[in-house]
Amino acid sequence: MKIVLTRGMSDGDIEYIKNGLDLAVKGQYEIIVPSEYSEDGICSVCDDADILLGPFVTKKIIGTAKKLKLIQVPWTGMDTFDFTVAQDCTIPICNTHSNADSVAEMTLAIILDLLKKLSFHDRKMRTGSWNRDQEPLDLKSKMLGQQTVCIIGYGNIGARVAKLTKAFGAKIIAAGGHTDDEIVSEAYGRNDIKKAIARADVVVCTIPLTNETRGLINADLISTLKDGAILVNVSRGAVLDEDAVWNALESGKLGAFGSDVWWNAPKRGESQSYPSSKHEFWKKENVLLSPHRAGFVEDSLPHLDGAIANIIALIKGEALSGIVDVKKGY
Numbered sequence: 360m361k362i363v364l365t366r367g368m369s370d371g372d373i374e375y376i377k378n379g380l381d382l383a384v385k386g387q388y389e390i391i392v393p394s395e396y397s398e399d400g401i402c403s404v405c406d407d408a409d410i411l412l413g414p415f416v417t418k419k420i421i422g423t424a425k426k427l428k429l430i431q432v433p434w435t436g437m438d439t440f441d442f443t444v445a446q447d448c449t450i451p452i453c454n455t456h457s458n459a460d461s462v463a464e465m466t467l468a469i470i471l472d473l474l475k476k477l478s479f480h481d482r483k484m485r486t487g488s489w490n491r492d493q494e495p496l497d498l499k500s501k502m503l504g505q506q507t508v509c510i511i512g513y514g515n516i517g518a519r520v521a522k523l524t525k526a527f528g529a530k531i532i533a534a535g536g537h538t539d540d541e542i543v544s545e546a547y548g549r550n551d552i553k554k555a556i557a558r559a560d561v562v563v564c565t566i567p568l569t570n571e572t573r574g575l576i577n578a579d580l581i582s583t584l585k586d587g588a589i590l591v592n593v594s595r596g597a598v599l600d601e602d603a604v605w606n607a608l609e610s611g612k613l614g615a616f617g618s619d620v621w622w623n624a625p626k627r628g629e630s631q632s633y634p635s636s637k638h639e640f641w642k643k644e645n646v647l648l649s650p651h652r653a654g655f656v657e658d659s660l661p662h663l664d665g666a667i668a669n670i671i672a673l674i675k676g677e678a679l680s681g682i683v684d685v686k687k688g689y
Contacts, residue, residue, distance in 0.1 A: 360388045360674050363405045365413030365420070367396055375660050376412075379667035384674045410670060418444045429453065429673050432683075433666040434654070435516075438568040438595055442688050453681040454689075455665025456515040458654040462565075462619075463519035465653035466593050469617040470508075470524065470561055472647055473589050475500040479644050495644050501560075504528030509559030511552060511576075512536050512566025512594065513543070520563055532559055535566060557583045561591065567689035568595035578603040587614035593653055596622040596634075605638040608646065616640075617647035624651060 364373075373390065380388055391408070393400040398417050405411065405424040414432045421427065421444065432440060432454045445452060472478055476496050483490045490498055504527045510517040513536030521531045525542045533543045534555035547555040552575075556562050562584065566572050576590075577600040584590075590613055592599055601622050607613040621634035633641065640646050654662045669679050683689060 360384075360409040360670070361391060361407055361426075362388055362410040362412050362670065363391045363401060363408040363424075364393065365396065365401055365411050365415040368413075372660060372663065375663055376667055379664065380670060383671045387674050388670065410673065412666065412670075414439045416441065416444060421445070421448055421450070429669065429679065431666050431669055434458070434662040436568065436595060437683060437689050438597075440683075440688075442685055445685055448685065451679055452683045452685065453666075453669055453679055454683055455662055455669075455681055457663075457665035457668070458661040459515040459519050461656050461661045462516050462593055462653040463523055465619060465649070466516070466520045466563060466565075466591060467523045469591050469593075469619070469647055469649065470563070470589070471503060473591070473615040473617050473645075474503055474506070474561075478647055482644075502527075506530070506560040507532060507558055508561045508563060509534060509556050510563045510565060511556070512564065513540070513546075514565065514567075516593065517563070517565040520565065524561075529561075553580060553583045556580065556588075557585070559588060560585060561589045564590070564592045564594045564598055566594050566598060568598050569688040573597050574600045576600060576603070578606065581607045581612065584612065586612060589613070589615045589617070591616075592618040592620055594620060596620045596624070601635060601637055605635075605640070608640075608643055613645075615645040615647070616643075617649070619649040619653045620651055621648075 391404050393404050398419055401420050402423045407426050408424045409426055410429045410431060412431050416430060427450050430450055430452045435454055435456055437454055479496050480490060507530040508524045509532040510521055511534045513533035517536060518540055521542055525531050531543050532545045532555050534547045534552045535549040575598055581603050604616060608616060623632055623634055623636045625632040634648055641648060665681055672679055
């Protein structure tokens with residue numbers, strides 16, 4: 360099987376993929392790195408490719424790869440994939456959900472941190488303050504077991520977040536996705552998100568970013584939240600209306616906000632940028648900031664594990680997982 364990369368990967372990522380493949384199909388594959396990650400650069404090496412590994416495809420690339428059997432995006436988010444070029448494509452397009460456990464654990468950590476104000480008090484104590492004046496946040500914490508947690512986008516990650524928070528005794532509400540899980544107390548469809556979040560103390564956003572969900576969490580929707588509710592985002596920054604979140608923090612409508620994804624991430628190859636180019640979220644003591652690191656795990660690259668498993672499945676003639684609905688975009 361010839362595997363052509365369509366986006367640059369670090370040497371460590373490529374080695375991780377090779378090591379994973381070697382455990383099951385050593386000698387049965389070849390990874391091809393194009394001289395440049397442009398349409399022409401990829402087309403020059405993909406005429407006999409079996410697999411395109413990466414999010415960048417065009418009609419020309421698909422048409423050139425006449426032996427193509429799989430387009431594999433090596434992570435969960437499909438927001439950088441151009442679905443307009445694949446509307447008539449009969450080749451399976453897959454993403455991965457193998458980072459669901461690591462993202463769910465990070466989500467739980469963010470929820471607990473905001474409920475217990477751990478990061479805030481850590482910053483205080485580094486200056487010698489025990490926060491006896493209880494400003495701007497007090498010393499009191501909340502019990503996760505007494506919260507109602509609403510998960511918007513009840514998929515692979517959402518279901519794992521539900522399981523973890525339910526273990527603390529939280530009540531689980533699901534909005535959208537697969538909501539027949541027995542640990543869900545109440546389930547609402549995509550059109551009833553307002554009803555769902557109005558009942559929640561903690562709202563967790565795990566919904567995919569698509570044209571339909573861009574800006575989904577807007578001022579109108581946030582207005583239905585309980586005063587002081589906590590909002591956590593592990594989806595994509597653009598699912599949340601940036602101004603609406605800021606204004607809700609300013610007014611006190613939101614009690615706290617935590618996110619692993621932001622509106623202003625560094626450009627590829629860079630490492631510096633503030634999470635927003637519009638508002639100073641980093642100056643809010645009730646905001647927890649994380650640099651899109653939920654999928655980074657010691658001695659593992661969980662987002663790549665699903666891609667490795669699918670390549671092995673294709674070579675062995677087994678069923679693929681994570682097949683994307685081209686019409687829906689996820």
